[in-house]
Amino acid sequence: MHVKFCGFTQLSDIQTAAQLGADAVGLVFYPPSPRAVTIEQAQTLSAAVPAFVSVVALVVNMPKEELVKLANDVPFDILQFHGDETPEQCEQLASRVNKRWIKALRINVEQDTPDSVRAQVAQFADAGASSILLDAYHQAAYGGTGQRFDWSLIPHDSALPIVLAGGLDAQNVAETSNLPIYGVDVSGGIEVDKGKKDAAKMRAFMKAVKRDRWQNATVTDAI
Numbered sequence: 001m002h003v004k005f006c007g008f009t010q011l012s013d014i015q016t017a018a019q020l021g022a023d024a025v026g027l028v029f030y031p032p033s034p035r036a037v038t039i040e041q042a043q044t045l046s047a048a049v050p051a052f053v054s055v056v057a058l059v060v061n062m063p064k065e066e067l068v069k070l071a072n073d074v075p076f077d078i079l080q081f082h083g084d085e086t087p088e089q090c091e092q093l094a095s096r097v098n099k100r101w102i103k104a105l106r107i108n109v110e111q112d113t114p115d116s117v118r119a120q121v122a123q124f125a126d127a128g129a130s131s132i133l134l135d136a137y138h139q140a141a142y143g144g145t146g147q148r149f150d151w152s153l154i155p156h157d158s159a160l161p162i163v164l165a166g167g168l169d170a171q172n173v174a175e176t177s178n179l180p181i182y183g184v185d186v187s188g189g190i191e192v193d194k195g196k197k198d199a200a201k202m203r204a205f206m207k208a209v210k211r212d213r214w215q216n217a218t219v220t221d222a223i
């Protein structure tokens with residue numbers, strides 16, 4: 001199980017996340033978010049991330065010119081499109097800045113089914129996404145709402161590895177162990193305040209994921 005911690009604004013928090021073994025750390029480039037960072041903040045934060053930890057730039061409907069400037073100014077590894085971007089837009093924007101990308105789909109329990117989610121994933125797979133992130137739909141926010149969705153809507157035979165997000169924390173992450181997912185992503189569940197992470201919550205989250213991972217490991221996994 002891979003772990004992404006998202007929404008960093010403070011240097012000590014991102015250093016702690018890396019020390020705890022997070023696979024990826026996310027920076028939010030969406031000004032309305034309470035977790036948004038400036039280019040200058042992002043430069044400082046990304047410079048503190050060691051080798052083998054990926055820096056993810058989360059954007060929401062960001063115009064091309066702004067994205068080009070972001071990619072020029074901030075070293076990051078992966079783009080996370082978390083808005084209304086179509087597969088074609090994601091493909092064009094990501095290729096313009098030469099980055100791998102993942103797309104967040106916001107699951108609406110009133111409308112979505114495993115088949116409709118699978119079909120959307122296939123479209124983003126065709127467009128070149130590396131992974132799909134599934135988050136809860138909220139009518140007033142693009143993400144970071146702390147809300148879960150009905151996990152039975154996660155398709156089993158997805159065309160892309162699935163990262164689960166939305167309302168995860170150290171208490172509930174073990175419940176994800178039998179889901180058909182590649183990783184988990186958390187923001188609010190490791191915070192004391194929006195954008196301010198809590199070292200104890202990050203540690204508890206990692207322990208819960210890794211404990212569960214090794215309890216369920218097969219011999220092949222463990223090699």
Ligand SMILES: O=C(O)c1ccccc1N[C@@H]1O[C@H](COP(=O)(O)O)[C@@H](O)[C@H]1O
Nearest residue numbers: 006033142143144146166167186187188
């Ligand atoms: O964190 C934000 O403020 C945010 C704003 C706009 C889009 C996405 C955002 N966060 C992402 O939302 C999911 C779930 O967050 P949570 O764990 O439920 O708080 C996660 O990918 C965040 O990175």
